[in-house]
Amino acid sequence: xxxxxxxxxxxxxxxxxxxxxxxxxxxxxxxxxxxxxxxxxxxxxxxxxxxxxxxxxxxxxxxxxxxxxxxxxxxxxxxxxxxxxxxxxxxxxxxxxxxxxxxxxxxx
Amino acid sequence: xxxxxxxxxxxxxxxxxxxxxxxxxxxxxxxxxxxxxxxxxxxxxxxxxxxxxxxxxxxxxxxxxxxxxxxxxxxxxxxxxxxxxxxxxxxxxxxxxxxxxxxxxxxxxxxxxxxxxxxxxxxxx
Numbered sequence: 121x122x123x124x125x126x127x128x129x130x131x132x133x134x135x136x137x138x139x140x141x142x143x144x145x146x147x148x149x150x151x152x153x154x155x156x157x158x159x160x161x162x163x164x165x166x167x168x169x170x171x172x173x174x175x176x177x178x179x180x181x182x183x184x185x186x187x188x189x190x191x192x193x194x195x196x197x198x199x200x201x202x203x204x205x206x207x208x209x210x211x212x213x214x215x216x217x218x219x220x221x222x223x224x225x226x227x228x
Numbered sequence: 229x230x231x232x233x234x235x236x237x238x239x240x241x242x243x244x245x246x247x248x249x250x251x252x253x254x255x256x257x258x259x260x261x262x263x264x265x266x267x268x269x270x271x272x273x274x275x276x277x278x279x280x281x282x283x284x285x286x287x288x289x290x291x292x293x294x295x296x297x298x299x300x301x302x303x304x305x306x307x308x309x310x311x312x313x314x315x316x317x318x319x320x321x322x323x324x325x326x327x328x329x330x331x332x333x334x335x336x337x338x339x340x341x342x343x344x345x346x347x348x349x350x351x352x353x
Contacts, residue, residue: 121290150335151335151337152337152338154339154340156273156340158273162345163323163343163344163345163346164265164273164323164340164343165343166339166340166341169330169337169339169341170330170332170337170339173330173337175341207272207273209273209275209339209340211337211338211339214287215275215278215287215288215289216275216287216289216290217275217338218275219272219273219274219275220272221272222272222273
């Protein structure tokens with residue numbers, strides 16, 4: 121099974137900062153990588169699919185990049201509503217599909 | 229508007245059973261593949277099970293294989309998860325999630341575009 125590892129596990133930043141979260145797969149997954157945002161008590165929300173495609177309605181300050189085993193999610197200028205937990209997820213081949221352990225983004 | 233509404237969660241003793249439901253509306257349910265994803269309290273997301281649009285193809289995570297059964301009723305726009313032989317480690321919020329395959333560059337990219345609000349399953353004596 122493919123293991124997904126995110127770094128860092130938690131991150132403190134300020135409004136207006138540029139933030140990057142990293143996700144690494146245990147084997148090559150091409151561009152079969154998605155990013156989700158989850159706020160406390162809420163369901164996850166899709167941000168990025170296919171490593172770099174922005175889901176409809178998601179602000180352009182969110183971007184994704186990478187292929188193979190290494191991927192990044194970047195928020196260009198943090199807004200107050202962006203403080204949440206972020207998960208990467210691989211959808212390579214058939215299930216099982218796995219998520220990273222999450223990165224909690226907190227206000228500094 | 230796409231809506232997914234889970235129900236059926238609750239408190240159950242170890243070894244017991246529970247059936248979760250997910251009522252779908254706002255889209256053609258029979259055209260979409262569906263999944264269950266769970267989240268233990270304070271933990272990350274764990275994919276649980278997948279079912280194709282027709283119900284003919286099913287997958288399970290190893291952690292639930294042989295104990296959980298996913299099914300769907302396209303006439304009722306509903307997804308189900310029958311959970312048997314429940315264990316304490318099955319305690320989690322269970323989400324149903326709609327799946328989309330987006331084809332470009334001769335590849336199909338699969339992701340969960342809509343999620344329900346979740347239903348809490350607590351396994352405890």
